[in-house]
Amino acid sequence: MAVGLILFGILVMAFAMVAAKRLSALIFGFRAQSFFLFMLTFILAWRENSTQLYIVTTMLFAVKVVLVPNFLQKVARRIKADEDLGLSVNPTVSMSAAVLLSYMAYLFTGKIVSIPGEFENSALFISLSATMIGTFLMITRMKALAQILGLLVMENGIFLAAASVSGGMPFIVEIAIFFDILLVVIILGIFVFKINRLFTHIDVDKLTELKG
Amino acid sequence: MQIFAILLIPLALSGIAVLPGKTRSFGVFNAAGHFINAVLAVWLSLDLLRTREAAAYLGFFYADLLSAFFILTISVINFIAALYSIGYISSDVRDSTMSERKAKAYYALFNLFTLTMLSVPVVSNLGMVWVAIEMTTLVSAFLVGFYNRKESIEAAWKYIIICSVGITLALFGTILFYYTASRDGGVSSLNWTDMAAVAGDLNPSILKVAFLFIVVGYGTKAGFVPMHTWLPDAHSQALAPISALLSGVLLPTAVYAIIRFATVINICIGTSYTGNLFMFFGLMSLGISAGLVLVQRDIKRLLAYSSVENIGIISIGLGFGGTFAIAGALFHVFNHAAAKSLMFFAAGRAVKKYNSHSIRDIRGMISAMPFAGTMLIVGAFALTGMPPFSAFFSEIMIIISGFTGGFLFQSSLLLFFMAVVFCAMIHNISRSVFGEKPSGMAAEGEPLSGKLAFGILMLIICTAGIVAPGFFKELLTAASEIIRGA
Numbered sequence: 137m138a139v140g141l142i143l144f145g146i147l148v149m150a151f152a153m154v155a156a157k158r159l160s161a162l163i164f165g166f167r168a169q170s171f172f173l174f175m176l177t178f179i180l181a182w183r184e185n186s187t188q189l190y191i192v193t194t195m196l197f198a199v200k201v202v203l204v205p206n207f208l209q210k211v212a213r214r215i216k217a218d219e220d221l222g223l224s225v226n227p228t229v230s231m232s233a234a235v236l237l238s239y240m241a242y243l244f245t246g247k248i249v250s251i252p253g254e255f256e257n258s259a260l261f262i263s264l265s266a267t268m269i270g271t272f273l274m275i276t277r278m279k280a281l282a283q284i285l286g287l288l289v290m291e292n293g294i295f296l297a298a299a300s301v302s303g304g305m306p307f308i309v310e311i312a313i314f315f316d317i318l319l320v321v322i323i324l325g326i327f328v329f330k331i332n333r334l335f336t337h338i339d340v341d342k343l344t345e346l347k348g
Numbered sequence: 349m350q351i352f353a354i355l356l357i358p359l360a361l362s363g364i365a366v367l368p369g370k371t372r373s374f375g376v377f378n379a380a381g382h383f384i385n386a387v388l389a390v391w392l393s394l395d396l397l398r399t400r401e402a403a404a405y406l407g408f409f410y411a412d413l414l415s416a417f418f419i420l421t422i423s424v425i426n427f428i429a430a431l432y433s434i435g436y437i438s439s440d441v442r443d444s445t446m447s448e449r450k451a452k453a454y455y456a457l458f459n460l461f462t463l464t465m466l467s468v469p470v471v472s473n474l475g476m477v478w479v480a481i482e483m484t485t486l487v488s489a490f491l492v493g494f495y496n497r498k499e500s501i502e503a504a505w506k507y508i509i510i511c512s513v514g515i516t517l518a519l520f521g522t523i524l525f526y527y528t529a530s531r532d533g534g535v536s537s538l539n540w541t542d543m544a545a546v547a548g549d550l551n552p553s554i555l556k557v558a559f560l561f562i563v564v565g566y567g568t569k570a571g572f573v574p575m576h577t578w579l580p581d582a583h584s585q586a587l588a589p590i591s592a593l594l595s596g597v598l599l600p601t602a603v604y605a606i607i608r609f610a611t612v613i614n615i616c617i618g619t620s621y622t623g624n625l626f627m628f629f630g631l632m633s634l635g636i637s638a639g640l641v642l643v644q645r646d647i648k649r650l651l652a653y654s655s656v657e658n659i660g661i662i663s664i665g666l667g668f669g670g671t672f673a674i675a676g677a678l679f680h681v682f683n684h685a686a687a688k689s690l691m692f693f694a695a696g697r698a699v700k701k702y703n704s705h706s707i708r709d710i711r712g713m714i715s716a717m718p719f720a721g722t723m724l725i726v727g728a729f730a731l732t733g734m735p736p737f738s739a740f741f742s743e744i745m746i747i748i749s750g751f752t753g754g755f756l757f758q759s760s761l762l763l764f765f766m767a768v769v770f771c772a773m774i775h776n777i778s779r780s781v782f783g784e785k786p787s788g789m790a791a792e793g794e795p796l797s798g799k800l801a802f803g804i805l806m807l808i809i810c811t812a813g814i815v816a817p818g819f820f821k822e823l824l825t826a827a828s829e830i831i832r833g834a
Contacts, residue, residue, distance in 0.1 A: 252529075266519065274513060283509055290516045298523045305526060306538055308408075309475030313519075316482050320512060323486050327508065330493065330501050343502040346581045 139179060145172040146296065147238070147262045150269045150289060154234040154342060155227055159212055162221065162285050163205050167293055169266075170200035177299050178335040188307045195314045196295075204288065204321050211325045212281060224341065225276045233272060234309055238265040251301065259300035266293030280331055280338040284324045350392040351403070351411050351470045355463060357381050357388075358426075362459035368419020371441060371451040375434035378455055379797070382427040382462070389423040392416055393823050400826075402541075410472030410541075413826040417678060418469040418604050420823070422597045424808075425463045425685050426756045428801050429589040432693050433458065435795035436589060439700070440661060445495075454494065454587070461487045461593065468601045474522055477605050478515065481569060484598060491590045492582045503581035508576040514568025518605070521561030525609065528554040536571045540608050544833070547615035555613050556621060562609045563625050569602035571656045572663070573633040581592075583652035584705065591648065595655040595692065596685030603662060603681075607831055615833045626657040626667030627758055631765075633660030638765040642772040646705045647695050650776055651688065654731060657769050658684040664762055665746040666831070668753050674828035676745025683739040683812060687731040690805040693798070694724035698780065701792060707776055712785030719794040721781045723802050728777040730809045732770040741813035 149169035156162045174197045181189035223230070241264035252256055270290030274283050295313075298305050305313075332338050361381045365374060368645035391418040396403065402412035411419070421806045437454060440446040446454070449718035464483040471477055485508060493504030522538070533546035543550075568575035583591050610622040644650040658680070665677025697720040702710045730737035733744075743766065750759030794802070812820075 156456065267516070271513065274509070280505070287509070287512055288514065290513065293520050294516060297520065298526075301523070301527050305475055305523070306473070306536070309473065309479070309538060312476065312479040316479055319486055320482070320508075323489065324508065327489070327493070327501065327505050330496065331505060334496070334498050335502055339507070343505065346499055346502055346506075347582075 139176065140258070140312065142176045143258055143262050144171075144181075146176075146292070147265060150266045151231070151287060153232055153273060153285070154230050154269060157221060157227065157283060159221060160209075162282060163208050164214070166257050166285055166288055166292075166293050167201060167205040169289070170196070170205075173292055173296060173299075174201055176296070180299060192299075192307075195273050195311070199314050199318055200288075200292070203318065207321060207325060208281060208284065211328055215329065215338065221277055221279055221282050222277065224252075224278055230272075230276065231264075237268040237272060241265040241268060253288070257300050260297060263293045263296035263300070266290070266296065268291075278339050278341040280324075280328045280340050283340060284321060284328075288317075288321070289326075349405075350388045350395070351405075351409055351419070352523070353391070354385055354388050354423065354596070355467055355470065357385050358459040358463040358466065362463065365455035365459060366452050369437065371455065372434065372438050374455060375430075375437060375450075375685075375797075377785070378459070379427065379430040382430040384422065385423045385466075385730070386420075386427045388417070389420040390819075393420055397819055397822055397826065404472060409470050409626070410474070410539075411470055412644060412830060413655050413823060414604075414607070414830045415469040417682075417827040418601065419466060421600070421682050421685055422462070422465050425593060425597045425689055426465075428689060428733070428804055429592050430458070431797050431804070432592075432801035433589045434797035436587070436696065436798070439795070446741070450494075452680060456591070457487060457491050457494075459523060461491060461590070465522050465593070465601055469604060472539050472541070474525065474540060474605075474608060476538075477608065478519055478522055481518075481566070481605060482512070483603070484601065485515070485569070487580075488586075488590070488598065490592060492586045492594075494587055494590075495585075500585040503578075503585035507578045507582040511569050514565045514575060516565070517561050517568075518565025520796060521558045521565055521609070524554055524558035525612075528558070540612055544615055548611050550612075550616050552617045554585075555616055559609060559613055559622065559625070559713075562606060563629065566602045566605045569599070569632070570606070570663075571599050571602075571659050572629040573636040573656060575818065576633065576637075576656050579656060580649045580652040583655065584646060584648035588692050588699075590650050591651070591696070592689035592692040596688045599655060599659050600662070600681045600685070603666075605612045607666070611831055611833050619832075623667045623669050624794045626663045627755070628667075630660045630663030630665075630667055631758060631761055631833060633657065633663065634762065634765045638768040641769050641776075644776065645707055646709060647707050647776075647780060648692075648699065648705055648771070649819075650693060650707070650757065651691055653689060654769065654773065656699065657685075657765075658688070658731075661743065661746065661766070664750070664758065664804060665742075668746065668750050668755055668758075669832070670749050670753055671825060671828045671832060673749035673753065674826040674831050675748055676742050678824050678827055679745065680739065680742035683742050683809065684731070684739075686805050686808045686812070687727055687737070687739055690723055690802065690809065691727040691731060693725060693801060693805075694720045698724070701789075702786075707780050710780040711783045713781045715791060716785040716789050719799065725777060725781045726806070728773050728807075732771075732773050733766065736814065737809050738811075738813035739809070795798055 153165035177193045245261040274286030467480040489508040528551045536543045553822045637653045640653045733739045
């Protein structure tokens with residue numbers, strides 16, 4: 137029951153991020169989604185009573201709930217990023233598209249990869265929805281920082297699949313992936329600074345020097 | 349044990365690069381280090397060929413003959429790029445396009461980049477392969493955006509964003525793989541050797557879905573059309589030695605990752621599923637890039653699209669299956685890396701001298717810079733598969749096995765597109781090489797390190813098809829046996 141509610145929370149946060157019109161709302165949405173993910177892995181770790189899963193849970197909390205959102209907020213403040221997200225698709229259409237994507241994910245998990253177990257099935261459905269919604273955010277949000285958040289939502293979806301469906305990846309791989317996420321975000325942050333300095337904006341749709 | 353040395357040398361070099369000292373002398377030292385790496389790679393291949401057993405250490409590092417082939421290709425191209433960097437970076441420092449500090453950063457990043465590429469084929473675990481490939485993106489993004497100009501930062505941003513999305517999809521595929529391996533196969537491990545042992549028990553429909561994610565995900569990094577959009581930007585903005593590495597060896601490392609998954613699937617459901625996907629993406633990449641090569645006006649983008657084309661040829665070779673076709677595809681990885689490096693080096697010299705990327709502006713290279721001009725036109729013939737150059741032999745291997753294997757339609761298309769690319773490439777490159785040089789431009793020779801780098805590449809592309817050393821042929825055959833799962 138509790139697990140079902142948490143899964144639902146992850147999906148709701150993905151939708152909330154689609155509806156968000158402001159950068160701070162987007163970062164909050166990611167933090168909340170990561171927190172639900174943290175609760176879920178904590179329950180899984182507690183059930184299996186595995187030290188490795190506890191370590192993964194702690195790292196999830198440190199990286200995705202604290203470090204990454206804080207870093208992104210700091211970057212946004214430092215470059216005085218415009219709060220407006222530059223939606224190329226308006227919120228109503230975005231919402232409808234997100235609902236459609238989730239429905240497709242639902243069909244996909246039900247028909248094509250049928251996995252036994254109710255929890256596994258809904259976890260895979262929600263992870264696939266989050267991944268697709270993340271991709272959608274990356275395509276339709278024109279601010280460099282919003283694209284980073286889209287990537288992170290995708291990553292959250294993938295993590296959900298790894299944790300719930302396959303019972304966690306091998307330990308060393310999990311750790312390496314966390315390290316990797318942290319590094320991606322920091323490096324993308326550095327490039328946001330560079331774009332801001334050279335172009336005096338972070339609108340990705342105005343990066344049009346290269347053609348052909 | 350050679351693989352530890354192969355990884356430690358670039359790691360140590362990247363540390364030494366930032367120590368105080370002259371960048372030029374470090375450049376020589378750097379090239380020497382990568383020469384040792386290339387020798388070690390040959391030694392590793394010889395060792396593995398003798399024992400015919402994969403070398404595995406600590407349950408983490410792993411090298412079989414397929415890895416050895418990739419290690420060999422990567423380290424040879426690394427060495428030549430390091431050699432070429434000496435002259436390229438010194439001349440940048442001399443005309444103050446680059447500060448001494450920046451040059452040090454270049455060498456540190458160069459070595460980190462080579463380290464991440466070399467770590468892809470030496471780990472035993474599909475999860476770590478994923479991490480290593482993501483690291484190659486992160487490090488090379490700095491090398492793409494190295495000059496901090498508007499265009500280069502834009503290219504770096506696109507590169508890192510598009511490839512990260514791709515690689516995230518590949519991770520999803522990896523998880524599905526792991527799921528069926530642990531539930532149906534009963535092995536909680538991402539090692540392909542463990543998975544291959546239980547491949548018969550895996551769930552075919554999950555494997556098929558997983559492989560789609562893998563091909564699209566890693567295919568983004570490999571430059572398959574339609575996920576190739578980052579590639580021309582990144583390759584045209586990077587420094588010339590880095591363009592050579594990106595195009596010659598980075599793209600094939602992503603193909604290597606796809607191959608490792610494909611071998612497991614082939615054992616479970618036969619080769620036709622993966623083969624068809626390889627052929628589909630190969631032909632699509634080949635066809636679209638053939639058109640784009642024809643209309644390019646920017647010399648480095650021209651070469652970038654030619655990389656997409658060659659990845660297409662390699663993928664078609666893998667799709668045809670059969671030892672001969674796969675050996676041809678692997679041989680083409682090597683030949684393409686050598687010929688493309690040659691062309692990127694020559695084009696890089698031209699871009700610097702004429703201060704423009706446009707084929708319209710670069711004219712009369714043969715009189716303005718006779719050495720590089722000659723190399724560029726010879727490289728164009730070598731790259732498009734004219735005899736006696738080595739790419740001719742690898743392409744003919746693929747085409748013959750296509751026709752004999754019953755893939756008449758695909759092989760005919762392959763021949764047709766290769767002919768289009770040949771005409772387009774020679775047409776565009778000859779406009780730059782011949783003609784009148786701009787008035788008032790003085791002729792310029794090539795620095796010694798550049799001459800050496802060109803010379804070695806020339807030697808490789810002229811001889812590899814005809815008098816390749818015996819161990820190299822054995823290596824190709826053994827590697828293609830591994831891919832077929834024999």
